[in-house]
Amino acid sequence: KNEVEQSPQNLTAQEGEFITINCSYSVGISALHWLQQHPGGGIVSLFMLSSGKKKHGRLIATINIQEKHSSLHITASHPRDSAVYICAVRKETSGSRLTFGEGTQLTVNP
Amino acid sequence: DAGITQSPRHKVTETGTPVTLRCHQTENHRYMYWYRQDPGHGLRLIHYSYGVKDTDKGEVSDGYSVSRSKTEDFLLTLESATSSQTSVYFCAISDGHYTEAFFGQGTRLTVV
Numbered sequence: 001k002n003e004v005e006q007s008p009q010n011l012t013a014q015e016g017e018f019i020t021i022n023c024s025y026s027v028g029i030s031a032l033h034w035l036q037q038h039p040g041g042g043i044v045s046l047f048m049l050s051s052g053k054k055k056h057g058r059l060i061a062t063i064n065i066q067e068k069h070s071s072l073h074i075t076a077s078h079p080r081d082s083a084v085y086i087c088a089v090r091k092e093t094s095g096s097r098l099t100f101g102e103g104t105q106l107t108v109n110p
Numbered sequence: 111d112a113g114i115t116q117s118p119r120h121k122v123t124e125t126g127t128p129v130t131l132r133c134h135q136t137e138n139h140r141y142m143y144w145y146r147q148d149p150g151h152g153l154r155l156i157h158y159s160y161g162v163k164d165t166d167k168g169e170v171s172d173g174y175s176v177s178r179s180k181t182e183d184f185l186l187t188l189e190s191a192t193s194s195q196t197s198v199y200f201c202a203i204s205d206g207h208y209t210e211a212f213f214g215q216g217t218r219l220t221v222v
Contacts, residue, residue, distance in 0.1 A: 030207065030208065031208060033210070033211065035213075041215070041216075042200075042213055042214060042215040042216055043200060043202075043213035043216075044213070045210045045211060045212060045213075048209075048210050050208075086152070086153070088153075088211075090207065090208075095160075095207055096141045096158075096160070096204055096206065096207045097143070097155055097158060097168070098143075098153075098155075098202075098211060100152040100153040100154075101152055102150065102151065102152040103152060
């Protein structure tokens with residue numbers, strides 16, 4: 001079983017919908033990252049969080065350390081949000097290294 | 111955007127040939143990483159560096175070696191490329207345990 005699990009693996013939405021992507025992990029962590037990868041493109045860091053909630057524009061990330069769970073929300077989704085969203089954790093025992101989920105492919109249709 | 115550049119961006123090579131990928135940063139970050147990305151596996155760590163001449167293995171290091179002779183450059187070498195090393199390779203940098211990671215644009219390597 002992977003230490004970092006994302007759900008769903010694939011998600012299709014209509015423009016304007018509220019989207020939630022989930023990440024569960026089974027290890028102690030010092031931080032959790034949400035990353036975005038567009039087709040054929042590089043990987044961009046969206047959030048790094050260790051507690052609570054962060055917001056940037058239409059994106060909101062939350063984390064519950066006790067439940068070992070994080071969510072990434074996208075409000076008023078747009079076709080340009082179509083990308084792979086990747087959850088990664090920095091384990092307490094791994095220093096600066098990251099352990100990644102397999103990603104969630106999001107497609108937002110106009 | 112963080113200053114991190116990978117070269118080449120695309121490469122096709124033959125089985126058995128040596129290949130070197132370069133990661134160059136202008137951020138003076140201490141940590142540098144090489145990952146490979148394959149369908150069904152997500153990103154997996156090949157090797158990483160925590161300073162000049164200080165490197166360590168990741169979870170999929172067999173068949174790969176690295177070198178870091180300067181803060182800004184981290185080289186990944188496939189001594190004798192195999193078809194199983196066909197992948198997209200990403201370099202990343204970070205400045206510490208509690209800081210963001212920044213990724214390069216990736217190198218698509220095909221071994222034929």
